[in-house]
Amino acid sequence: MPMLDIHDIHTYYGNIHALKGVSLTVEEGEIVTLIGSNGAGKTTTLRSICGLQKPRRGSILLHGEDLVAYKPHQIVEKGVAMVPEGRGIFARLTVAENLDLGAYIRRDRRGIQEDLEHVYGIFPRLKERTRQVAGTLSGGEQQMLATGRALMAQPRLLLMDEPSMGLAPLLVDAIFDVIQTINRKGTTILLVEQNALMALSIAHRGYVIQTGEIVLKDTAANLKNNETVRKAYLGIE
Amino acid sequence: MPIQKEPARRVKPYQIIQAVTGIGCAGYLLYRLYTVLIGSPTYGTETWARFMIAGLILGSVYALIAIGYTLVYGILRMINFAHGDIMMIGAFGGYFTLEAAKSIPAGGSNFSDAYPFAAVLAAFLAGVAIAALSGYFLEKIAYRPLRGAPRLVPLISAIGASIFLENAAQLLFGAQRRDYANPAVLTRGEGWTLVINGAKVILPYTGALTVILSLLLMVALYMLVMRTRLGRAMRAVSENKQVAALMGIDVDGVISQTFIISGALAGAAGVMWGLHLGLVYHFVGFIPGIKAFTAAVLGGIGSVPGAMLGGLFLGLVESLGPAVLGISFQLKDVIAFGILVLVLIFRPTGIVGEALTEEKV
Numbered sequence: 178m179p180m181l182d183i184h185d186i187h188t189y190y191g192n193i194h195a196l197k198g199v200s201l202t203v204e205e206g207e208i209v210t211l212i213g214s215n216g217a218g219k220t221t222t223l224r225s226i227c228g229l230q231k232p233r234r235g236s237i238l239l240h241g242e243d244l245v246a247y248k249p250h251q252i253v254e255k256g257v258a259m260v261p262e263g264r265g266i267f268a269r270l271t272v273a274e275n276l277d278l279g280a281y282i283r284r285d286r287r288g289i290q291e292d293l294e295h296v297y298g299i300f301p302r303l304k305e306r307t308r309q310v311a312g313t314l315s316g317g318e319q320q321m322l323a324t325g326r327a328l329m330a331q332p333r334l335l336l337m338d339e340p341s342m343g344l345a346p347l348l349v350d351a352i353f354d355v356i357q358t359i360n361r362k363g364t365t366i367l368l369v370e371q372n373a374l375m376a377l378s379i380a381h382r383g384y385v386i387q388t389g390e391i392v393l394k395d396t397a398a399n400l401k402n403n404e405t406v407r408k409a410y411l412g413i414e
Numbered sequence: 415m416p417i418q419k420e421p422a423r424r425v426k427p428y429q430i431i432q433a434v435t436g437i438g439c440a441g442y443l444l445y446r447l448y449t450v451l452i453g454s455p456t457y458g459t460e461t462w463a464r465f466m467i468a469g470l471i472l473g474s475v476y477a478l479i480a481i482g483y484t485l486v487y488g489i490l491r492m493i494n495f496a497h498g499d500i501m502m503i504g505a506f507g508g509y510f511t512l513e514a515a516k517s518i519p520a521g522g523s524n525f526s527d528a529y530p531f532a533a534v535l536a537a538f539l540a541g542v543a544i545a546a547l548s549g550y551f552l553e554k555i556a557y558r559p560l561r562g563a564p565r566l567v568p569l570i571s572a573i574g575a576s577i578f579l580e581n582a583a584q585l586l587f588g589a590q591r592r593d594y595a596n597p598a599v600l601t602r603g604e605g606w607t608l609v610i611n612g613a614k615v616i617l618p619y620t621g622a623l624t625v626i627l628s629l630l631l632m633v634a635l636y637m638l639v640m641r642t643r644l645g646r647a648m649r650a651v652s653e654n655k656q657v658a659a660l661m662g663i664d665v666d667g668v669i670s671q672t673f674i675i676s677g678a679l680a681g682a683a684g685v686m687w688g689l690h691l692g693l694v695y696h697f698v699g700f701i702p703g704i705k706a707f708t709a710a711v712l713g714g715i716g717s718v719p720g721a722m723l724g725g726l727f728l729g730l731v732e733s734l735g736p737a738v739l740g741i742s743f744q745l746k747d748v749i750a751f752g753i754l755v756l757v758l759i760f761r762p763t764g765i766v767g768e769a770l771t772e773e774k775v
Binding site for chain 2: 227228229248249250253254258259261265266267268269270274277278279281282326330
């Protein structure tokens with residue numbers, strides 16, 4: 178059984194039919210990427226999974242249990258964390274408070290402390306800025322904070338929405354390295370990206386979404402060599 | 415790169431009006447202060463002391479109520495205009511508790527006079543509990559179904575809830591003003607006597623109780639917001655509800671708890687109002703409610719320290735203002751609301767001036 182099994186979901190924004198029957202699966206331990214252009218439905222897919230935008234039809238099974246009936250905060254408790262689009266850090270709270278909120282659902286103080294050290298180990302820059310108000314961080318630091326905060330929930334499935342957005346190329350490399358590290362330590366990842374080349378170079382499998390529908394699915398390596406993908410998303414003739 | 419010319423800074427007409435009004439007000443205030451304090455003093459030190467005492471007591475009640483406005487605004491970006499009526503409900507809770515305590519015979523007299531500490535504690539607990547409960551249901555019934563509607567809609571619902579609560583109270587308890595039955599040791603108007611300038615200045619027991627208790631409650635609330643898990647969740651929800659939900663925070667639950675806390679503080683304020691000023695009736699929450707709203711805006715709505723400062727400041731201004739400006743004490747409300755207008759013109763963010771983050775959807 179796949180860890181996450183999305184079957185034929187239809188999600189609407191008012192009258193706008195944003196997802197027209199999206200199906201995808203993520204196996205335990207994988208990095209799966211969902212690529213597509215602006216407005217194709219990438220973010221909407223993630224928002225449907227974590228409960229922020231409920232699909233009107235279809236099912237989202239996590240270990241066989243349908244998530245559609247649950248509220249966002251209940252879905253977090255089932256082991257799904259998200260690094261939202263635009264990072265969504267709490268700008269008026271300190272770095273430490275942001276990280277604490279990541280572990281909001283947990284009560285094991287020692288485990289939280291260990292994970293905090295772990296996150297500071299991955300992102301030493303955050304450790305230097307513990308007491309700083311998060312709104313004053315640079316874009317790259319905010320992305321680190323959003324990623325670290327999601328890790329504090331000890332998710333089994335991590336949803337990442339455009340982690341490379343607005344970052345300098347060097348930082349993008351660093352963030353993607355971290356994504357791979359997190360994955361090797363056992364967290365399953367569903368990665369949404371516009372930077373298709375980067376995403377496909379670290380993912381195991383990929384899906385291509387276009388105007389609310391999955392048009393292609395294959396291993397990352399195959400997608401990278403696929404004619405249409407190369408033309409449409411990688412900018413390679 | 416071509417050097418860009420710095421555009422000439424234009425002074426906008428409204429800035430000129432602002433500056434003129436500001437300097438005018440400040441100048442007049444200084445002139446009046448000089449007149450009443452040095453030029454031709456109307457009042458002696460003892461009278462100023464009396465004004466200050468009254469202002470502090472009133473201000474600490476305003477501050478407690480103002481916190482409720484600011485907490486709810488911070489989390490829902492709406493003004494809970496029924497908040498003053500929650501205070502009224504709290505005042506009634508305390509009133510009936512004290513009435514009951516007066517009617518139970520104990521220790522030769524009645525329970526209230528024999529065990530004043532227990533009676534007052536019970537009054538506070540009852541007032542706080544009923545007000546907190548009312549706050550909880552108010553949100554559930556009048557605001558929650560309108561979540562996601564345009565902002566004007568819950569505002570109108572709040573005004574409706576306010577009218578409903580006032581009328582319900584009138585229906586239940588009648589329209590007459592009732593006298594709060596304080597325990598004998600807390601008789602209104604009695605207190606420690608200070609001698610200033612050879613004149614007696616009374617520091618009322620009920621006033622001291624009000625100031626001390628509200629300061630304690632404010633410190634407790636501040637700790638709750640800044641130091642606890644719930645406080646952190648409240649601040650997260652106030653900044654971004656969706657991301658807060660992604661942290662596993664039950665947003666609706668936090669909103670409910672915010673209304674419970676706001677209601678509890680208003681309830682405590684209601685009992686203090688009753689103990690110190692004595693009269694309760696169905697409309698008793700209206701004026702303090704609006705004043706506290708003014709105080710919250712004055713301090714910077716959305717900011718907890720701002721509400722505390724704004725409340726104390728407004729209380730003092732109301733009680734000192736008429737004397738300083740040399741106008742009738744009947745006009746103290748004009749001063750309070752005049753300040754609201756001035757704040758909205760000159761510093762819409764209030765004293766503390768917390769920048770309002772743009773609402774993220």
